[in-house]
Amino acid sequence: MIRFFICAALVITFFATASPAQDALQTLKLPEPDKTGGKPLMQVLSERHSSRAFSDQALPPQLLSNLCWAAFGINRPDGRRTAPSARNWQEISLYLCMADGVWLYDAREHALIRLLREDLRKQTGTQPFVETAPLNIVYVADTQKMNTSAADDGALYLGADCGFIAENVYLFCASEGLAVVVRGRVQREELGLALQLEAHQRIVLAQTVGYPAN
Ligand SMILES: Cc1cc2nc3c(=O)[nH]c(=O)nc-3n(C[C@H](O)[C@H](O)[C@H](O)COP(=O)(O)O)c2cc1C
Numbered sequence: 001m002i003r004f005f006i007c008a009a010l011v012i013t014f015f016a017t018a019s020p021a022q023d024a025l026q027t028l029k030l031p032e033p034d035k036t037g038g039k040p041l042m043q044v045l046s047e048r049h050s051s052r053a054f055s056d057q058a059l060p061p062q063l064l065s066n067l068c069w070a071a072f073g074i075n076r077p078d079g080r081r082t083a084p085s086a087r088n089w090q091e092i093s094l095y096l097c098m099a100d101g102v103w104l105y106d107a108r109e110h111a112l113i114r115l116l117r118e119d120l121r122k123q124t125g126t127q128p129f130v131e132t133a134p135l136n137i138v139y140v141a142d143t144q145k146m147n148t149s150a151a152d153d154g155a156l157y158l159g160a161d162c163g164f165i166a167e168n169v170y171l172f173c174a175s176e177g178l179a180v181v182v183r184g185r186v187q188r189e190e191l192g193l194a195l196q197l198e199a200h201q202r203i204v205l206a207q208t209v210g211y212p213a214n
Pocket residue numbers: 048049050051052127181182183184185186205
């Protein structure tokens with residue numbers, strides 16, 4: 001009888017902890033980023049390039065941590081970041097689409113927050129490699145954070161702000177010997193629906209990262 005109750009309790013616990021609602025809000029604290037390493041800047045600039053051949057090998061947590069921090073982490077006590085942003089709006093968010101779901105980079109906590117459990121890598125682009133590369137970053141602008149009256153400036157600024165972050169990722173990848181390509185070819189409407197974005201959020205670019213294919 002006691003054994004029956006123990007088994008029942010285990011089953012209930014399993015289903016309770018495995019519910020999508022709980023998993024969807026899972027937070028993964030990233031290890032401290034290693035800010036000491038890397039190749040010299042001029043060498044990194046010499047080696048920066050786009051690649052479209054990726055291994056499907058997953059990226060380890062320390063690498064993800066370093067990558068996120070290099071991309072758009074906080075580098076000063078006042079909360080400013082590794083990339084500039086127009087009027088310090090910091091309107092670009094990084095959505096990390098990986099095999100185990102979609103994760104939002106929380107720079108303040110240096111953590112990843114799981115938004116969705118689905119593997120949406122295939123939906124992040126039209127090129128075949130997006131489906132199997134371990135990471136597709138989708139850059140999402142929150143236009144509510146951009147209190148500009150001139151619509152043209154807004155579009156230019158969010159493009160520029162996203163470009164700075166994407167270039168940080170390019171330089172980090174060149175330093176680490178990773179393959180990377182930034183992508184404008186994104187089906188924004190479909191992907192926005194899959195990511196459950198709101199009307200004020202706009203997909204700017206995507207960027208695929210992984211180890212080079214052998
Ligand atoms: C805004 C932007 C959009 C791009 N979109 C794509 C894309 O959708 N797919 C792709 O394979 N490469 C894309 N690229 C990468 C360019 O094709 C690449 O940067 C260019 O060919 C120069 O090569 P390099 O990066 O090796 O110098 C894009 C680059 C930029 C800056």
